[in-house]
Amino acid sequence: MRxxxxxxxxxxxxxxxxxxxxKVQVAHISTGDILRENVAKSTNLGLQAKGYMDEGKLVPDxxxxxxxxxxxxxxxxxxxxxxxxxxxxxxxxxxxxxxLGKLGMDLDAVVLFEVSDAVVIERLSGxxxxxxxxxxxxxxxxPSSRGEYCQVCGGELFQREDDREEVIRKRLxxxxxxxxxxxxxxxxxxxxxxxxxxxxxxxxLKTILAAPWGRSE
Numbered sequence: 001m002r003x004x005x006x007x008x009x010x011x012x013x014x015x016x017x018x019x020x021x022x023k024v025q026v027a028h029i030s031t032g033d034i035l036r037e038n039v040a041k042s043t044n045l046g047l048q049a050k051g052y053m054d055e056g057k058l059v060p061d062x063x064x065x066x067x068x069x070x071x072x073x074x075x076x077x078x079x080x081x082x083x084x085x086x087x088x089x090x091x092x093x094x095x096x097x098x099x100l101g102k103l104g105m106d107l108d109a110v111v112l113f114e115v116s117d118a119v120v121i122e123r124l125s126g127x128x129x130x131x132x133x134x135x136x137x138x139x140x141x142x143p144s145s146r147g148e149y150c151q152v153c154g155g156e157l158f159q160r161e162d163d164r165e166e167v168i169r170k171r172l173x174x175x176x177x178x179x180x181x182x183x184x185x186x187x188x189x190x191x192x193x194x195x196x197x198x199x200x201x202x203x204x205l206k207t208i209l210a211a212p213w214g215r216s217e
Contacts, residue, residue: 001024001026001079001080001081001082001108002026002080002081002100002105002106002107002108003080003081003082003083003107003108003109003110003111004082004083004086004087004107004109004110004111004186005017005082005083005084005111005113006110006111006112006113006179006182006183006186007112007113007114007115007197008113008115008117008120008171008172008175008176008179009120009124009168009171009172009175010115010119010120010121010123010124010168011113011114011115011120011197012113012115012197012201012204013084013085013113014030014084015201016113016201016204016205016208017082017084019201019205020082020205020208020209021082023209024080025079025080026077026079026080026081026082027074027076027077027079027080027081027082028081028082028084029068029071029072029077029081029082029083029084029086030083030084030085030086031064031068031084031085031086031088032085034064034067034068034071035049035053035059035064035067038067039053045063045066045067045070048063049063049067061089061091061092061095064086064092065092065095065096065099068086068096068099069099072099072100072103072105073103083096087182088178088179088182089178089181089182090181090182090185093182093185093186107191108191109191109192109193109211110186110191110192110193111193111195111208112183112192112193112194112195113195113197113204114194114195114196114197114198115197115198116198117169117172119198120168120172121165121168121169121172122140123138123141124163124168125159125163125164125165125168126138126139126140126141127159127160127163128144128157128158128159129157129158129159129160130150130152130153130155130156130157131155131156131157131158132150132153132154132155132156133150133152133153133155135150135151135152135153137150137157144157193211195207195208
């Protein structure tokens with residue numbers, strides 16, 4: 001099983017990846033994890049990436065692609081993988097296509113998590129985290145029984161800066177501008193599978209597992 005998960009922030013990609021990993025033995029690979037790992041280990045690529053990150057600049061495609069190449073060559077990818085957050089652009093998708101060709105791998109599908117901007121904003125803007133223990137709540141879907149305080153440790157709950165509505169809207173604008181061409185890229189290759197991500201988490205998982213490349217429960 002070799003999949004790409006595409007979708008806006010708050011569409012449930014991470015949740016579904018975690019649920020899928022409970023049923024199949026594949027690697028879950030995210031751009032953020034790869035960057036953090038390379039920076040933490042002070043690899044040559046990590047040091048180069050850190051230079052850009054420290055200056056508040058985007059890490060160039062070439063560095064991301066090279067890190068991804070190293071990661072896909074790891075032994076745990078032999079049985080499959082889920083790519084989350086990569087590729088983000090058509091140029092990255094083209095580089096991935098060449099990379100997989102050299103590794104003798106083919107993608108099974110690109111799963112597009114479809115969810116409206118309004119739902120994304122509701123999901124993300126309602127999140128609250130505990131400053132002390134890190135527990136996560138949602139003002140509507142999973143509120144703390146102690147109001148503005150954590151029901152686990154009593155710590156103060158707060159809203160992350162990137163969960164504020166104005167920031168979410170900017171993130172969505174970037175997502176749409178980058179992803180629309182990417183959707184067309186994979187649709188032309190007959191790899192795109194569209195999933196209604198506004199349904200319950202369990203329903204979304206069943207849809208993914210029901211596909212030809214999935215494994216039923």
